[in-house]
Amino acid sequence: MRCLVVHAHPVEESFNKALYRLTLETLAGAGHDVRGVDLYAEGFEPALSADGRRSYHEHGTIDASVAAQLRHLAWCNGLIFVYPTWWYGQPAMLKGWLDRVWLPHVCFEMPEGSQPIRSLMQHLRLVGGISTYGAPWWYTRRVGDPGRRIIMRGLKDLAHPRCRSFWCALHLMDQISAAQREAFAERVRRRLLRLPIELGETPAVQMGERTYWSADTSG
Amino acid sequence: MRVLYLYAHPLPESFHGALRDHGLAALTAAGHEVDLLDLNADGFDPVLGVEGRRHYHDEAVNRRGLEDYVARLGQAEALVVQFPTWCFGPPAILKGFFDRVFMPGVAFDISDPANVRPLLRHVRRVVGISTYGRPRLQAIYMGDPPRKLICRYLRWFVAGKAKVSYHALYHMNVADADRRRHFLGRVERALREL
Numbered sequence: 422m423r424c425l426v427v428h429a430h431p432v433e434e435s436f437n438k439a440l441y442r443l444t445l446e447t448l449a450g451a452g453h454d455v456r457g458v459d460l461y462a463e464g465f466e467p468a469l470s471a472d473g474r475r476s477y478h479e480h481g482t483i484d485a486s487v488a489a490q491l492r493h494l495a496w497c498n499g500l501i502f503v504y505p506t507w508w509y510g511q512p513a514m515l516k517g518w519l520d521r522v523w524l525p526h527v528c529f530e531m532p533e534g535s536q537p538i539r540s541l542m543q544h545l546r547l548v549g550g551i552s553t554y555g556a557p558w559w560y561t562r563r564v565g566d567p568g569r570r571i572i573m574r575g576l577k578d579l580a581h582p583r584c585r586s587f588w589c590a591l592h593l594m595d596q597i598s599a600a601q602r603e604a605f606a607e608r609v610r611r612r613l614l615r616l617p618i619e620l621g622e623t624p625a626v627q628m629g630e631r632t633y634w635s636a637d638t639s640g
Numbered sequence: 641m642r643v644l645y646l647y648a649h650p651l652p653e654s655f656h657g658a659l660r661d662h663g664l665a666a667l668t669a670a671g672h673e674v675d676l677l678d679l680n681a682d683g684f685d686p687v688l689g690v691e692g693r694r695h696y697h698d699e700a701v702n703r704r705g706l707e708d709y710v711a712r713l714g715q716a717e718a719l720v721v722q723f724p725t726w727c728f729g730p731p732a733i734l735k736g737f738f739d740r741v742f743m744p745g746v747a748f749d750i751s752d753p754a755n756v757r758p759l760l761r762h763v764r765r766v767v768g769i770s771t772y773g774r775p776r777l778q779a780i781y782m783g784d785p786p787r788k789l790i791c792r793y794l795r796w797f798v799a800g801k802a803k804v805s806y807h808a809l810y811h812m813n814v815a816d817a818d819r820r821r822h823f824l825g826r827v828e829r830a831l832r833e834l
Contacts, residue, residue, distance in 0.1 A: 430693075431687075431688060431689050431690045431692070431693045432690055432693045432694060433690075435693075461687075461689075461690075467686055467687060467732040467733075467736070468650075468680070468684075468686055468731075468732055468733045468736075469650060469726070469731060469732070469733075470650055470680075471650040471651055471680065473650070474649075474650045474651050474654075475651065507688075507738075507739045508735065508738045508739060508742070508789070508793065509785075509788075509789065509793055510729055510730075510735060510785065510789070511729070511735070512688065512735075512736075512739060513686035513687060513688070513732045513733070513735040513736030513739050513740075514686075514687050514688075514732070514736075516727070516729055516730075516731075516732040516735045516736075517686070517732030517733075517735075517736075519726075519727040519729075520726045520727055520731060520732050521732075523727060531773075531813065532813070534814055535775065535811075535814070538774075563792065564788050564789075564792050564793050565783035565784070565785065565788040565792070566783070567728075567729060567783060567785030567788060567789060568785075570728070570782050570783040570785060571727060571728050571729055571782070571785060574781065574782050574783075575727065575728045575782055595750070595753045596753045596754060
């Protein structure tokens with residue numbers, strides 16, 4: 422599979438960063454094509470600006486930093502997130518990546534009236550998440566696990582109808598022992614090794630507005 | 641009451657701009673003391689960076705650079721949070737405000753990780769105001785993250801006794817002028833009666 426791993430954690434020596442590296446290494450070792458996007462390292466700008474908001478629904482106004490991310494999205498057929506859950510959701514850095522990169526006319530078409538959104542991301546055959554939480558699982562469930570749902574329902578609904586998915590969550594991050602963290606890392610590794618290398622036929626990329634962002638296909 | 645009005649939309653000419661103006665007018669007319677915090681206009685940086693994350697749990701230094709926001713939050717007796725729902729969540733700039741400013745020693749006490757305590761007990765009223773592009777049913781299917789963040793999670797910080805209300809305009813993509821006006825009226829009433 423062509424896996425894009427999107428990651429957001431500021432601290433180099435953090436457990437989450439270790440999970441990110443583990444994900445890249447495990448996937449590459451298993452024979453997948455892998456690309457990593459470390460949003461902090463890239464200095465991605467997460468806030469949608471006034472100009473960005475004004476032109477959001479228009480055709481053909483795509484910022485260069487966003488265009489680079491769109492090329493990654495067009496390249497991959499598996500999309501995996503590795504991030505810490507803060508405030509029951511993605512860190513602002515990653516939330517901003519969702520706000521700014523998943524654009525209308527490119528990733529989906531805004532519907533008329535009550536029609537459902539029309540997806541342009543049918544080439545996605547896998548969506549997954551690996552996340553660490555400070556909260557216990559039962560409280561996370563009570564709040565509805567917003568971060569997970571944004572990815573596993575919101576994004577996945579735009580992917581191929583037979584898109585596979587997985588979610589690995591580590592709870593009570595601030596209280597557990599090093600051995601428990603290691604056990605989680607091992608669980609993640611095993612889960613990644615179970616991903617199929619070949620996915621059969623993947624539909625051609627349909628993402629729209631290509632002339633504005635796909636000039637550099639080397640990515 | 642001293643009201644902290646947390647606002648996150650980049651465009652002054654948007655429907656949110658109108659909501660905010662009506663909301664502020666209603667609060668002032670009702671005699672409240674309003675502190676508007678417009679995150680976009682303020683140029684708030686939503687990214688919790690390396691230093692911020694390293695010192696996040698160190699209450700002696702974790703508010704460095706954020707003193708002004710912490711002080712304004714500390715004075716609030718009511719909290720109004722107004723934002724558009726993007727990608728089924730709050731905009732990154734607001735998410736970053738929660739990530740960075742609702743920190744240990746300010747919003748909660750995590751000195752004993754097994755027994756975390758809320759610290760925003762001075763807030764007696766919370767009002768969430770949001771608009772969604774998609775219909776209500778789809779928001780329910782998604783678990784309505786913004787509503788839960790306000791009604792369940794933010795409620796935890798203000799500890800039990802505060803009254804929390806949430807006003808949402810769903811399916812904004814097809815909302816005609818009538819529905820928008822109706823929603824404007826609803827928000828105005830809610831804030832006037834705070």
